[in-house]
Amino acid sequence: MPRTFGQREPTLRASTRRFAVMLASALALAALPAIATADTPPSPGSVVATELLPESQRLPGSAASTKVTYWTADSRDRPRLSSGAVFVPEGSPPPGGWPTISWGHGSNGLGDQCAPTVLGRPAPESAYLAGLLADGFAVVASDYIGLGTEGLPNYLDSGGEANAVIDIVRAARELYPAIGPVWLAQGHSQGAHAALNTAPRAKSYAPELDYRGTVATSAPPQIDAVVGLIGPQMPPIPAPTSLFVMAIAGFRDLRPDLDVDGYLTELGRRTVALAETLCSPELDERTEHLSISELVSQPLGELTAPFQDYLRLPVAGYHGPLFLGHGTHDETLPYPLVFTLLTGLLINGVEVDFHSYDAGHDSIIPIAAPDVRAFLAAAVD
Structure with missing residues (x-):
């Protein structure tokens, strides 16, 4: 069973802390930096706007559930806006701050109304993320560039997805000092593509953060x-x-x-x-x-x-441990396709913790959860 980071405080004190964090979220907008001009390029991860997520999108066990709009960049290094969700656990953070999981969601579509912070999340995904909070992780979840923000989403833009996944960790730390530098990337389906592209660039793109590894479930094959x-x-x-x-x-x-x-x-x-x-x-x-x-x-x-x-789906240059899981009954990306990716990774000497599950494309999330949560806990131990 994964260990829990920090100790939960009595209900009254947890409620007081939750109120204080929510108040801080509401006040954060008043102190936001001015939007950068062409002469002052925005800093990746800098916060542009915040608002509380609607009640229906808040996770059990979260002291704060905040929608954030932040600066990042596409694969051509052009500044772009992304939105996403930030969830902070209840209780006292461990020394050094809460470790963070940056979650990449599966394909939602390209219309702005399809963004998870607009549309909401499937119940199994929300339940899984709530489990991460219970394990003592802060959770950040990018909508990806252009999904609910200016411009068209560049679906499967390898560099842009990775940047958005990394920069929301920076944005979350700007908002909540209790979030520490330790983090991992995790993604499902399209989010697996984002997380796998994050792995080789996480350390060089954000050297001030302490990247510990990646989890990818229902990953696409090497479509490139x-x-x-x-x-x-x-x-x-x-x-x-x-x-x-x-x-x-x-x-x-x-x-x-x-x-x-x-x-x-x-x-x-x-x-x-x-x-x-x-x-x-x-x-x-x-x-x-x-x-x-x-x-x-x-x-x-x-x-x-x-x-x-x-x-691009990289098969070399990885830093940190890699967990790869796929369902034998995946109806969207059939199980045999994962072996093109796995073979490429192994040929290039990447150490992969590979798991097969009696699961479909989306049902793998709760089925793989015990193994994934153990992997995450070990990575930050």
Whole structure:
């Protein structure tokens, strides 16, 4: 059973502390730094705005449940805004402050209404995050760049996702001094892609933080490796077409210097435009009977290398321990696909704590929780 950091105080004192933290959150907005101008580029992780999360999104055991908007950067190093949630445990922090889990959520869609801090979280995910609070972790959860903030989300932008996952830790520490420098990245599905991209850059991007490792469940395969196969003759692949549609929409937005539309059919352009406004369930339904080959008019040619870089899933350069879990009944990313990633990691000498579970794509979260929570506790011990 993972150990608990710090001791819980009597109910009256915990309630007093919760009120004080909530009051501090409400007052934080008045002391926020001015939004940077072109002459003063914003500091990654600097806070732009805060507000209390609605009651329905607060987690049991949290002394503070705050929505934060903060500065980060996309993979082209351009300043971008992201929003996200910060949850602080009740009780007294351990020496050095609460350790933190930076959580990456699965695919929600590209419309602003799809952001977790707007839409809310699935009950199993909320229950899992509440368990982390009970174990003595602060929890931060980025919405990702552009999802609920200015601009289009760049879905599967490897660098942008990683930056957002790291910079929300900085933002949380700016808001709550009781949060310490020790942290880990964890993600599920799209969030696994974000967490795995975080692992090689965490120490160099934020050297003031004490990064301890990464957890990834229901991770995508090395999709960057098959970009060269995309074209009108491409055979069907065992993954939803909606994932490609969202990725090409984000790539088109990130790289306006490239003629992405010139590689799409008329149906492809309409579908990509539609994806920019929808949440995942509706987009999945709209694209259920479409194949990637129907959406592209020619092989990607000169788009191949930049699209590969955009989608990159690293298999080398990792720092800290890595936990990788996948369900044998994953209906979205079938189980055999994880072995392309696992093989790449092992060939490059990455030490992986790999677990298979009798689980589906999302049901793996509660099923893997005991192993994951033990891994996290050991990483900060």
